[in-house]
Amino acid sequence: MNEPLETGLIGGVEKRDIKVVEYDSDWPEKFTGQENIIRQALGDSALAIEHIGSTSVPGLAAKPIIDILLIVEDPGKEELYLPQLLKAGYELRVREPDYFEHRMVRTPDKDVHIHIYPPSAPDVERYRLVRNELRQNKELRDKYGKLKQELASRDWQDMNEYSAAKTEVIDEIIAAAQVRLK
DSSP states (O other): OOOOOEEEETTTOOOOOOOOOOOOHHHHHHHHHHHHHHHHGGGOOOSSSEESSGSSSSSSSOSSSSSEEESSOTTTGGGHHHHHHHHHTOOOEETTTTSTTEEEEETSSSSSEEEEEOOOOOOHHHHHHHHHHHHOOOHHHHHHHHHHHHHTTSSSSHHHHHHHHHHHHHHHHHHHHHHHHH
């Protein structure tokens, strides 16, 4: 009989220092290298591979972690993509079957996070709206960058607490993006 799969944060909460650094012009190239690894591992199973998060926004200070959005048809069918990603060197960190089947894998160095969603997940559009608005809106980009620097100076139990503290500004960015799209 198969044991149930571990869900939530695989391996539990990790205390990590939150370090925000100035924009690094090598980040897009680092993303491209990872995109190539993912594409080679998954082929057509990867419906989309996009650079998201702060490292995808030129000029924005960020944690030096490349965030990638990977869209697959059904993340709940791990056998169709996860073994290939593990073989390519990534490790499973998050399994959230109750949240649009979200999965997250990362590099052992913890400097690349790949967020895996189906096309219908609301986070797909949210990630795109935030990225695109921050690329276009200097005022919000500066506000967000300043908040991130201030939050990074605090002591956090884990990265999820740090992320949650940015919610209000992220919602403001999404609202601005939605107004721009109307």
